[in-house]
Amino acid sequence: MKLYYSNGACSLSPHIVLRESGLPFTLVRASTKTHALDDGTDYYTINPKGSVPLLELDNGERLSEGPAIVQYIADQAAGKNLAPANGTFERYRVQEWLNFITSELHKGYSPLFRPTTPEDFKPVLRELLLKKYEFVDAKLAGKQYLMGDSFTVPDAYLFTVTNWAKHVGLDLSKFANLQAFMARMSARPAVQAALEAEGLVKKAA
Template sequence: MRLYLHPHTCALAVDVVAREIGVSLDLAWVDVRAKRLADGSDLHRINPKGQVPALETDDGQVLTEAAVIVQYLCDLHGADALLPRALDMDRYRVLEWMNFLGSELHKSFTPLFRANTPPEYRRIATENVQRRLAWLNEVLATREYLHGGRFTAADAHAYAIVMWAELQTMPLSAWPHLHAYVQRIDARPSVQAARAAERVEIARRAAA
């Protein structure tokens, strides 16, 4: 299977989950700003939405949206520890977190990555992000992971998004419980490997 991805996106969550499961994905780095694949072809040919992540399955189908791809990989490989099976309430708790992360936290960050966001709205967006990070910090004051006392797919998703705070000069040290949570996840071999692959790609682009 091939994963289309770009540094510092939710595609990191998919890569981490795949590595947790032990699935080797062919990483196809793309330029989401130019909407181009490595060979110069149009990203829309793979994903009409022009976004990452996108997963091309072995039978040629393409799945998009990080939360959906993660569910597919977990279900395909029976990774119940990362995402419990259907009708297990723990599954829906993990998905509840993933929907919050994708619809609330992710979208709160979006204006901060747009160069044309007006300064006043950028200030409001920053406050929105900080408010959600503060809430996560409160939640993590009494638990090590988002649900079930163990690392799940929701934590991979959270890690990929929360790390954007550092890109927006919001030091995670401002939220000590959240900071400790990120450090726990950062120490996982799957995360170390995924981040290393990302750093190699960033260095390649800088040298190009």
């Protein structure tokens, strides 16, 4: 499998899940600014959406959209318990979290990264995100991860988007449960490996 990614973008989520899965894969960087691969290939010829992540299977099939990709990966590594079995109510809980993160958190950050967003509107956007994080923080009370005491695929997505807070001036320090979750995630070997591979943290000596 090939994962098309951009350093620190939402593609970090399936990157983490791939490392958690133990499945073989290769990384291909696609710039979100130039929409080109490192070798100069026009990324739009690979993914007409121009966005990351994109997962290319060994048979040439391509899958886009992070929430779909992470579930596909989880199902290819069933023994790792990265997501509950299809058809179970708990699987729908995973999908509920993935949808919430993509629509309420991920898309909430997007305008804060846009240079065209008026500065006087950004405090409103930050306040909206803080309200969403109040909900997340409450749901994390008494839990190690979103679904309980075990890592599942929405944890990688929550970690990825929450990592953007420091880049857009969003102060999440008052959310103790969320802060504990982020520390717990950061300590996972698969997360460290993904962050190092994308140049987001220095490699351990």
